[in-house]
Amino acid sequence: MHILVSGLSHKTAPVEVREALTFPEHTLGEALTSLTSYPHTNEAVILSTCNRTEVYTVASDIEGGQGDIAKFLNSCHEAKGCDITDYLYQHDSLGAINHLFRVVSSLDSMIVGEAQILGQTKEAYSHAFEVQTTNLIFNRLFRQAFAVGKRVRTETDIGENAVSISYAAVQLAKKVFSDLSGKSVMLVGAGKMSELTAKHLQSNGVENVLITNRNYDKAVEMAKTFNGKAVRFDDFTDEMAAADIVISSTGAPHTVIRKDAMKKVMSKRRGRPIFLIDIAVPRDIEADVNNVENVYLYDIDDLQSVVDSNIEERTREAKEAETIIKQELQEFLSWVSSLEVIPTIADLRRVAEQIRRAELERVGTKLGELSAEELNAVNTVTSGIINKLLHEPMIRLKQSAGHKEGYLYVDSLRHLFALDEDEEAPPKQKAPEQVKNMSPIKNEYGTGR
Amino acid sequence: MEEKLVIIFFWLALMAYASAFIFYVYLFIQKRQLTSYLATGLVLLGFAFHTASFVAGWRSVGHIPVEGAFETYFMIAWSMALIYISLEWLTGLKVIGAWVLPFIITLMGISWFRYESAERLSPVVQNSWVIMHVSVIFLSYAGFTMAAATSVLYLIQQRQLKQRRVTLFFRRLPSLEVLDNLSSTAVSLSLPFMTMVIVTGILRSLKQFPAWYLDPIVISTTLTWIVYSVYLALRYLGSWQGRRVAYVALVGFASLFAVEVMRSFTFFHRFG
Structure with a gap:
């Protein structure tokens, strides 16, 4: 039994290649069943997002399984007429498990720490589960992978800090104000970036949106989309006292918010802090404004440097994530090794011998004093019965080891004879239905936080 | 035992x-x-x-x-x-x-x-007035120390934000608003206790020490009380927010220290 993965991602393949090898949701079921019909492949999960396509399988032997995947991928993309073999990477056994754990923890993502890959992997697994191309190994492996992904997110800061300009603005606002709900934002001028930032602020609780623009009609129009209020450009600094956050992005060649105006705003605000974001180039807000008490001014470069340092922070946290992965990998491996044939046979013999001895001890008193010869005979007979009884199952188990579903016999045997119960039993598997309730997330590498 | x-x-x-x-x-x-x-x-x-x-x-x-x-x-x-x-x-x-x-x-x-x-301990201080007097001291001192600690954190975080530097402190410390609220709440809760310290102290000494108002501890404690009252007035009535009131809280804490230094000059506020 071997776990294999083969695929391509943003790291190995350009977008033209990636888009040639995608599996849209409606084709997944068919693809999965065709994959498991290959001779060496027993279980399969296909993970297909815009940045990666990966095929995970459980195969009876490594080379055969890899051959199956190669044939399968060729059959899938042949129609599109493009050679993908140069872009493929392959991992087996330990490497494959490690790869899955890293992917699901978003260590392999374009933006390390993004949140969506976990949900996407859950979806990929539940598709496979529905068409029954997963079994013992993958049901266990993928569920553990989701636990890894969750541990990494909760136990490290990997997804904590913003890695895009607009989210960095939100993160900074949250360092000034404890809670953004009930706060107001003012947009000075229009622009994609400022609108995006305002949307993020709104989804973080900001309630009132004030919009001003040199073109008043445009301001009114924008106010509708934000459910906010338009303000005339001539006297917007008068209204600014009501805003806790100001995002400025006018196309003006000169500054539109100056220090003296800001001082007036602050005396109207009775000193309550205000957070100014200047994303215009050339800048809209006089740099000196930052020196006014309780005013915090950030321009586009400042935001970018926050983003840069956050990306560094994520890389540091990724190291901690790797140690979590190592621990979980160990746990999975010890479970897998219990499925080996040889140790199972040894366990079975041990249990049988224990039973035999226990029974002999129990009846020992009833038999009275036995001579050495008699005792020997009893031992020979009882051992003989056990050996005869176990002989056939053992032969068949050894034969099945080479078979692609061999480990299922091992698992059944361990279960029927309770071989794991006197030692530390592996945790019981949860009902597979649980993974079905997942939010449909489509894009793997959005500006996730 | x-x-x-x-x-x-x-x-x-x-x-x-x-x-x-x-x-x-x-x-x-x-x-x-x-x-x-x-x-x-x-x-x-x-x-x-x-x-x-x-x-x-x-x-x-x-x-x-x-x-x-x-x-x-x-x-x-x-x-x-x-x-x-x-x-x-x-x-x-x-x-x-x-x-x-x-x-x-x-x-x-x-x-x-x-x-x-x-x-x-001398029998002079084993008295229920003293016990009350001292118990409220603990609470007010503890509260003011808390206010000083959070004010220092406020000043650190405020500096990070003004200088636009993303450091460890910036990441870990809570927002300015939280820190400001913590220190002002600490002062608001501690000042009534300090008022009780002064009142119980005066009531206790009226008979025994008629010249109680000349005691350095009494004077410095009253000054500390004034500093914290000014803090609350500026914070809630005036428009002093954040950095400036944080400094006032630190001045208050410094004067608490002064009270402890005065202990060596006092004529009846000695322990035991």
Whole structure:
């Protein structure tokens, strides 16, 4: 039994290649069943997002399984007429498990720490589960992978800090104000970036949106989309006292918010802090404004440097994530090794011998004093019965080891004879239905936080 | 026997606080779940020992042991630990632990150097007015120390934001608004206690020390009371927010220190 993965991602393949090898949701079921019909492949999960396509399988032997995947991928993309073999990477056994754990923890993502890959992997697994191309190994492996992904997110800061300009603005606002709900934002001028930032602020609780623009009609129009209020450009600094956050992005060649105006705003605000974001180039807000008490001014470069340092922070946290992965990998491996044939046979013999001895001890008193010869005979007979009884199952188990579903016999045997119960039993598997309730997330590498 | 228990539990508490401090610092540098549990667990353990030491002291003298120098600093530290634990419970903020525990540990250290048996106290101070007077001192001192700690954090965070530098402090410290609210709440809750300190003190000394108003401690405490009243007036009535009131809170804390220095010049505010 071997776990294999083969695929391509943003790291190995350009977008033209990636888009040639995608599996849209409606084709997944068919693809999965065709994959498991290959001779060496027993279980399969296909993970297909815009940045990666990966095929995970459980195969009876490594080379055969890899051959199956190669044939399968060729059959899938042949129609599109493009050679993908140069872009493929392959991992087996330990490497494959490690790869899955890293992917699901978003260590392999374009933006390390993004949140969506976990949900996407859950979806990929539940598709496979529905068409029954997963079994013992993958049901266990993928569920553990989701636990890894969750541990990494909760136990490290990997997804904590913003890695895009607009989210960095939100993160900074949250360092000034404890809670953004009930706060107001003012947009000075229009622009994609400022609108995006305002949307993020709104989804973080900001309630009132004030919009001003040199073109008043445009301001009114924008106010509708934000459910906010338009303000005339001539006297917007008068209204600014009501805003806790100001995002400025006018196309003006000169500054539109100056220090003296800001001082007036602050005396109207009775000193309550205000957070100014200047994303215009050339800048809209006089740099000196930052020196006014309780005013915090950030321009586009400042935001970018926050983003840069956050990306560094994520890389540091990724190291901690790797140690979590190592621990979980160990746990999975010890479970897998219990499925080996040889140790199972040894366990079975041990249990049988224990039973035999226990029974002999129990009846020992009833038999009275036995001579050495008699005792020997009893031992020979009882051992003989056990050996005869176990002989056939053992032969068949050894034969099945080479078979692609061999480990299922091992698992059944361990279960029927309770071989794991006197030692530390592996945790019981949860009902597979649980993974079905997942939010449909489509894009793997959005500006996730 | 009880006296030995006071000392044993005292040291156990101090050791637990010191190890909690190490974990809080580590947690400040790197957010880890295990560290977080250990830090909180140890501070709770320290508080349990601290309380046990207090109870043992009570049993050894038969009344609340709050009258000597040892007990005073010991109880200020105890009140601070109590305030900190409730704060962590209420807000879930763990980053402040690394900044409050040094105060607690220092206070315990000071109290140890002033250790003396409770029996040796003079009968003058074994009086219920004094007990009340001293009990409110613990609470007000602990609250003002908390306000000073959060004000320092405010000033640090404010500086990070003004200088637009993303440092460890920037990441870990809570928002300006939270820090500002914490310190102003601490002052608002502590000032009534300090008022009670002054009132009970005056009532107690009217007969025995007619010239009580000449005592340096009385004068410096009143000045401290004025500083904190100014803080609240500026914060809630005026438009002083953030940085400036944080400085006022630190001035108040400095004058608390001055009160302690005055203790060597006082004519009736001596311990024991």
